[in-house]
Amino acid sequence: MEAPAEAVRTPSGSSDGSLTNPDDKLRLLSVVGGDPLYFDWKQGESNTDMVNIIFDLINGKVQLIRRRSHGAKIGLIFHSSPLFAVLYLIGMCFNIYIYIYIYIYAVSSARRLNSHYQPWSSEVYGETRYEQMQLIIDQLKFKESDVFVDLGSGVGHLVLYVAGGTRVKKAVGIERAALPSEYAENMKTEFHRWMRWWKKKYRPFMLERGDFLDNKFRDLITKEATIIFINNYAFTPDLETCIKRELLSECRDGTRIVSTKSYATGTKEINDRLLNDVESILDVRQLDTVEHPTSWTDKHVPYFLHTVNRGRVGNKSHVKVENKQENGDGHEGSHEDNYDEENA
Numbered sequence: 001m002e003a004p005a006e007a008v009r010t011p012s013g014s015s016d017g018s019l020t021n022p023d024d025k026l027r028l029l030s031v032v033g034g035d036p037l038y039f040d041w042k043q044g045e046s047n048t049d050m051v052n053i054i055f056d057l058i059n060g061k062v063q064l065i066r067r068r069s070h071g072a073k074i075g076l077i078f079h080s081s082p083l084f085a086v087l088y089l090i091g092m093c094f095n096i097y098i099y100i101y102i103y104i105y106a107v108s109s110a111r112r113l114n115s116h117y118q119p120w121s122s123e124v125y126g127e128t129r130y131e132q133m134q135l136i137i138d139q140l141k142f143k144e145s146d147v148f149v150d151l152g153s154g155v156g157h158l159v160l161y162v163a164g165g166t167r168v169k170k171a172v173g174i175e176r177a178a179l180p181s182e183y184a185e186n187m188k189t190e191f192h193r194w195m196r197w198w199k200k201k202y203r204p205f206m207l208e209r210g211d212f213l214d215n216k217f218r219d220l221i222t223k224e225a226t227i228i229f230i231n232n233y234a235f236t237p238d239l240e241t242c243i244k245r246e247l248l249s250e251c252r253d254g255t256r257i258v259s260t261k262s263y264a265t266g267t268k269e270i271n272d273r274l275l276n277d278v279e280s281i282l283d284v285r286q287l288d289t290v291e292h293p294t295s296w297t298d299k300h301v302p303y304f305l306h307t308v309n310r311g312r313v314g315n316k317s318h319v320k321v322e323n324k325q326e327n328g329d330g331h332e333g334s335h336e337d338n339y340d341e342e343n344a
Contacts, residue, residue: 034199096130098194099161106186107155113179128231128260132293133158134165136258136303139287140227142166149225150174151243156184156207158229160191163205168227170204172220174212181209213242222250233260233294233301244278248308257306258287260294264306280313282306 025038107113142148146168150158153173162171175181184207195202210217221228228251232240244263257263264279287303294301 035193035196037193037197096134098198099130099157099164102160102187102190102194103155103157106190107183108186113155113183127154127295128158128229129290129293129295130157130161131290132303133161135288135290136229137162137166140256140258140305142168142227145169146226147220147224148172148227148229149221150229151212151221151247152176152231153184153207154180156187159205159207160187162203164191164195164200164202166203168203170206172206172208172225174208174210174217176209176211181207184209213246218246218250221247223252225251226255228255228257230257230259235261248306249278249281251308253308253310255308257282257308259304259306260301262302262304262306281308281310283309283312 027036027038142162144167146166148159148162148166148168148171150156150171150173153159153175156173156175159171159173162168173184175184188207191202208217212221230243232243235243240261240263248257248263251257262284264282264284284304284306287305289300289303292298293303
């Protein structure tokens with residue numbers, strides 16, 4: 001049986017056959033027959049990246065599995081076959097922890113990412129944690145017919161999580177800021193690498209660079225999307241008005257919108273005045289959350305589920321939010337070319 005990890009050296013070709021200045025790599029063979037992973041392995045150095053992956057995948061995850069009521073099963077497996085137990089643990093931890101490694105290798109400076117944005121602007125950076133996204137997936141029950149769209153997708157971590165962990169038709173993220181879009185390219189590379197190692201299939205996905213209010217994304221958002229994710233916790237009122245007027249009011253019936261700030265109260269009586277507000281066509285409820293659902297604060301951040309339901313307004317004509325402001329918050333500038341589409 002071939003060892004799961006081995007050093008791979010490329011000799012420089014010295015006259016006596018010894019290795020001089022070798023280009024050392026550690027090859028991590030796939031436990032399921034996928035493509036191997038390669039890591040830098042420097043003689044005489046700590047090689048912390050590779051060591052941390054192995055130990056973090058195995059050591060400490062036992063407690064996580066035990067908390068999920070698998071403790072007795074793990075103990076039995078360890079007793080009968082330690083090697084199989086290690087593989088079992090890795091498999092159990094795949095859904096979240098592999099994505100964490102993808103993020104670690106793709107985002108070289110989380111501090112730079114967090115400080116990239118102007119404070120208190122609509123582009124303030126904050127991430128929904130994978131545990132919270134999994135809870136959202138469980139509550140909404142993503143289906144094969146669903147098209148998931150993340151408006152303001154950052155580095156694309158939720159798009160990749162949905163593409164790799166659900167059976168959606170496709171997942172799309174749209175991000176206008178330069179640095180997160182740069183890291184999103186790294187995320188795609190790492191995602192492909194780890195998925196090949198696990199020999200794991202995934203759904204079609206795209207990470208687009210651009211302004212989600214741009215007309216080129218309009219059909220995707222209003223005609224194709226069935227689940228829209230918007231981390232709008234720090235969005236300005238002007239941007240929120242544009243989102244409601246130009247996007248949400250045009251979405252198809254049944255479209256589900258998840259946001260961190262509600263677009264409707266669900267308690268207002270529908271009258272002639274409310275017909276000019278997108279709230280008149282939205283059913284809303286609050287979703288369950290994990291203890292710390294976001295990266296930017298330890299405080300509670302709510303998540304709301306809105307469902308487009310024009311039946312709320314009876315026989316009234318199609319509702320469209322009035323534009324009471326001529327200008328938005330500057331989102332109309334800086335439209336850039338799309339990135340390439342990635343298919344499974």
